[in-house]
Amino acid sequence: MQMAVDRDRVVAVRAAIAEQARLDGMPVSVVHVCRAAVQLTGAEGAGVSTISSRSGMFEPVQVTGPLGEALSELQVTLGEGPGVTALAQDRPVLVPDLDTAGTQHRWPLFASGAMLAGAGAMFALPLMAGKIAVGVLEIYRSVAGWLSERELTDGLLLADAALLQLVTDATAEQTGPLPPAAGPDADAFMDRWPQVHQATGMVSVQLDTDLASAFLRLRARAFADGRGLREVADDVVARRLRFTPDPDPPDSPPAAGPAVPEPDL
Amino acid sequence: MLERRTAETFVELVDTLVVGFDVIDLLHILTERCVELLGIDAVGILLADQRGALSLVAASTEQARLLELFQLQSEEGPCLDAYHGGHPVSCADLAAQPQRWPAFTAAAGRGGFAAVHALPMRLRDQRLGAMNLFAAAPGGLSAETTAIAQALADVATIGILHERALRQSSVVTEQLQGALNSRVVIEQAKGVLAEIHGIEMAEAFTLMRDFARARNRKLTEVAAAVIDRGPDGVELRSRRASADADPE
Numbered sequence: 001m002q003m004a005v006d007r008d009r010v011v012a013v014r015a016a017i018a019e020q021a022r023l024d025g026m027p028v029s030v031v032h033v034c035r036a037a038v039q040l041t042g043a044e045g046a047g048v049s050t051i052s053s054r055s056g057m058f059e060p061v062q063v064t065g066p067l068g069e070a071l072s073e074l075q076v077t078l079g080e081g082p083g084v085t086a087l088a089q090d091r092p093v094l095v096p097d098l099d100t101a102g103t104q105h106r107w108p109l110f111a112s113g114a115m116l117a118g119a120g121a122m123f124a125l126p127l128m129a130g131k132i133a134v135g136v137l138e139i140y141r142s143v144a145g146w147l148s149e150r151e152l153t154d155g156l157l158l159a160d161a162a163l164l165q166l167v168t169d170a171t172a173e174q175t176g177p178l179p180p181a182a183g184p185d186a187d188a189f190m191d192r193w194p195q196v197h198q199a200t201g202m203v204s205v206q207l208d209t210d211l212a213s214a215f216l217r218l219r220a221r222a223f224a225d226g227r228g229l230r231e232v233a234d235d236v237v238a239r240r241l242r243f244t245p246d247p248d249p250p251d252s253p254p255a256a257g258p259a260v261p262e263p264d265l
Numbered sequence: 266m267l268e269r270r271t272a273e274t275f276v277e278l279v280d281t282l283v284v285g286f287d288v289i290d291l292l293h294i295l296t297e298r299c300v301e302l303l304g305i306d307a308v309g310i311l312l313a314d315q316r317g318a319l320s321l322v323a324a325s326t327e328q329a330r331l332l333e334l335f336q337l338q339s340e341e342g343p344c345l346d347a348y349h350g351g352h353p354v355s356c357a358d359l360a361a362q363p364q365r366w367p368a369f370t371a372a373a374g375r376g377g378f379a380a381v382h383a384l385p386m387r388l389r390d391q392r393l394g395a396m397n398l399f400a401a402a403p404g405g406l407s408a409e410t411t412a413i414a415q416a417l418a419d420v421a422t423i424g425i426l427h428e429r430a431l432r433q434s435s436v437v438t439e440q441l442q443g444a445l446n447s448r449v450v451i452e453q454a455k456g457v458l459a460e461i462h463g464i465e466m467a468e469a470f471t472l473m474r475d476f477a478r479a480r481n482r483k484l485t486e487v488a489a490a491v492i493d494r495g496p497d498g499v500e501l502r503s504r505r506a507s508a509d510a511d512p513e
Contacts (some may be wrong), residue, residue: 009316046407091443130449131492150313152438154277156316194321196453201456211453223290237466239455 009150016040020121030062031167033137033162038064040158041151043139047072048127048162049083058084061097061166067140070117083111085134086124090133092156093124097144120144125155127163132196132211134166142175166210188250199233205245217243271413274298278420279293287483288425288444290450292323293474295421297398298377300325302417303410305398306378309335310421311344312394314445315438318391319345322448334372335397342369347383347395353411354383358403379403384415386422393422393441435489454498455486461502476501 016039020032030048032170037046045068052059058079075081085107086093095103098119104111114122121141127134137148139161149154196218204214220244222232235241277294296308307326321335321382321418335344343366347354356362359370373381380400386393397420400408406414425440451473458469477487482497490498 089443090446092439094438129444130453131300131445131450152315156314156442160316177490194448196457197449197452198459201458202460203456204453204492205457205460237459264421 001140009153009157011156013040013161017158017161019194028165030113030162030165031064033158033165034062034064034068037137037155038160040154041139041147042141044068044142045071045140046234047083047137047138047140048135048166049075049087050166051087053209058087061135061179065140067117067119067142071140072118072138074113078106078107078109078113081114082122083138084106088125088134090126090128092126094147094152095124096146097121099129099144102232118142121146122190123147123152125159127159127166129160129163130200130211130213131213132163132167132200133161133194134212136169137162151212162230167216170212193230193233196229199236202236207245209245214218214243272303274302274417278417282430287447288440289322289447290477290484291421291424292444293484295417296323296325299396299398299417300327300413303398303406304402304416305382307331307399309344309397309399310394311335311348311397312386312445313348314394315442316388320445320448322444327470328368328376331376334369334376334378334399340368341366342493343381343383344397345396347385348392351354351385351387353385353415355405356381357405360403361422373399375402380405380499382414382491384411384420385433388419388422388426391426393425407488407495445473447488450485450492451488454491472501473503 013036016036017028017032020035020039021028024032026032034046034048037043042066045063045065047063047068047071048061048203050059050061051057058076060076063072065071071081072083075083082093082095097103098111098114119140120143123139123141125137125139137155139155181220199210199218200215203209203218204211207214207217209217218232219229220234221241222229225232232241236243277298278291292310296310299305299308307324307328307342309324310315310322310332312322323336324331334342341447343354343356356365359365359373359379359381359495363370368447373379376399378399378401382398384396384398386395389474396414399407434435451470454473455466455469458464458472459466462472466470473487473491476485476497477484480487482496487501490496491501492498494502
């Protein structure tokens with residue numbers, strides 16, 4: 001069991017998502033994260049679900065594979081399941097065996113339906129960075145059993161990728177497309193450096209906005225300046241840099257960034 | 266006196282475990298008590314993130330230089346070695362061994378620390394992370410002090426893993442990822458309060474921590490309320506007075 005800084009897996013996960021997008025001939029989107037999840041975790045399906053901002057209901061954003069469709073639909077219909085619990089409690093819910101008394105006690109309706117659909121195991125990983133919580137990545141398997149250490153690590157990295165993708169998509173609807181993240185700070189959401197999160201909180205006050213939007217502004221600024229996210233965050237925390245709610249501020253992202261080969265993570 | 270305070274600390278930790286405990290609160294208490302009891306200058310705890318790195322989850326002080334020191338240890342340092350090896354790692358005089366962890370030793374010197382001791386947090390084959398003890402003056406820890414420190418770390422470890430987790434490693438992952446995310450919530454809330462009140466991050470943290478203790482709230486809940494503008498959060502956003510001075 002080796003849990004050193006695992007840059008190899010970051011690179012591998014990023015490459016798997018990029019490959020799925022390349023096969024599709026499309027820019028990276030949540031569907032490519034799901035397909036990469038299937039490939040990397042030996043699963044029969046994967047999906048991303050969220051809580052609808054309109055209805056407040058559990059709602060699939062993207063699902064791959066028949067098993068995924070069945071389990072996702074069950075959760076929507078019944079309002080219970082590992083994904084629903086993970087979203088409610090902001091933490092991973094890992095169910096290596098759906099056919100146990102514990103599972104049936106926890107989600108009585110979902111467990112029997114999932115068994116009928118041919119599911120053996122399900123792993124729900126919330127898409128979150130602190131209070132930025134936008135959904136859940138679900139991994140579905142027909143056979144009961146644990147994710148290996150490597151598969152779990154990959155799953156969490158894939159959840160980070162899906163989080164960034166959803167946040168970026170949501171903001172693009174309001175403000176137009178933002179440049180993709182690039183360079184060593186592309187993996188911002190797994191960034192252990194607290195100043196990024198502190199700066200996100202500060203910018204959310206400066207712009208009177210939510211944390212996700214504040215984070216994207218930070219990231220766009222880093223991109224526009226060709227600097228690392230952490231450097232920009234340091235400047236915010238040290239009060240050398242402020243953001244203004246002005247619609248056309250100098251810190252707005254460039255209209256078109258240079259082509260970036262790496263996908264979002 | 267030391268014995269009595271030590272006993273009281275164990276009771277306090279166990280109480281925390283019994284009454285709907287929060288991992289972050291538990292670990293903060295642990296770091297503060299270690300400073301009081303063990304005659305050292307600073308303590309920090311790093312837990313392993315399943316993504317593959319050690320993250321700082323609690324520190325006895327929020328001093329920036331100290332935090333930098335902990336962060337560095339996701340790459341090199343005694344905490345990382347103690348975590349991987351599963352055994353205590355000690356350096357009584359960092360200046361005498363500058364090559365052991367070059368970047369870490371240099372940062373420790375800038376931060377005013379001369380000696381460091383790291384204790385693993387593990388139970389059987391479950392490795393959670395490690396606890397770091399820093400001293401401003403060079404010198405080793407006595408066998409007794411080391412034993413007390415390890416016992417305190419062990420109580421916290423067992424608390425986090427508790428008996429369910431011993432049978433189910435999924436619960437460990439669920440709890441640990443939750444705790445690590447709580448730390449991110451706290452950092453975000455520190456940023457919010459620092460900006461609103463024009464204060465430093467360390468002060469923003471103290472504000473939340475003192476408020477949480479005075480009101481008997483979990484630190485993570487208070488941090489979340491600051492961000493979501495819950496009742497506690499509105500109060501912390503609107504006034505800067507320390508909860509210490511609260512008349513209630």
